[in-house]
Amino acid sequence: MDTEMDFYQNLRNKMKNWLLSEEGKKTEWADYLMLAPDLFHLLCKLAIDPDVPTADKAKLGAAVVYFIFPVDLIPEALVGPLGYADDIAVAAWVLNTLLNRIDQEIILKHWAGEVPILELIQNIVAQGDKMIGSGLWEKIKRRFS
Template sequence: MDFYQELRVKVQEWLKSDEAKNNKWAEYLLYAPDLFHLLVKLSLDPDVPAMHKAKLLAAIAYFVSPFDILPEVVLGPIGLLDDVALASWVINTMINDTNPEILNRHWAGDGDSLEIMRKILASADEMIGSGLWEKIKAKIK
């Protein structure tokens, strides 16, 4: 099983738990596997401008790293919230320079990818904490 599949199984299992039912951010974790998939596909797409590839690769590395600001090893799936927010932020920074059709072509999730990412970003400060959110973004800038 690859990272994407493992992530999907982990999130789906957690969403069945009592902890998930009482967590207001649970719906955002549903998008973790799809955002990871999108990061990978965009990083490999020749139509994505080269200037965005480094940020995409950095976000992928952050996603798979056990040593991030909210570590999944310690926090469980809740630790994916920073990964979800960072993936959304990195992809959102590309929008002005990339045809939105490229995003749609690779989006494996349900719903409008841009709308989902905007919703995640609108909640990122509260979801992660503004101080931590700024530290996470600073790692990629």
């Protein structure tokens, strides 16, 4: 999965550099945005895990494509790294639905981030409408349910 690692590394570098900029330092969502690469990595790992049911792999795959696709609800090309807020919301929503269907240990074994993933998912889901706006949040929930 060299493409996955290339995207992961590029995204991590982009986020790190942006969060050090004046604009990046001002965003209230900086902590979540820095986790975008780790969430992407988790989606990829779960999508190929044999313990994840096929129907759930389809949702995970759709979330991975959403991350990579340049034109989404908040396009990164137009708003910069802040545009990953909707990608993070998609990841959290898909992971939250997955938590209700599979053993959480499957998710935990693939999480490379430093913050507790289960708590992170719950926090993002709880703040989704504030983070990206209630209209977009409802679209994401409908599209990825």
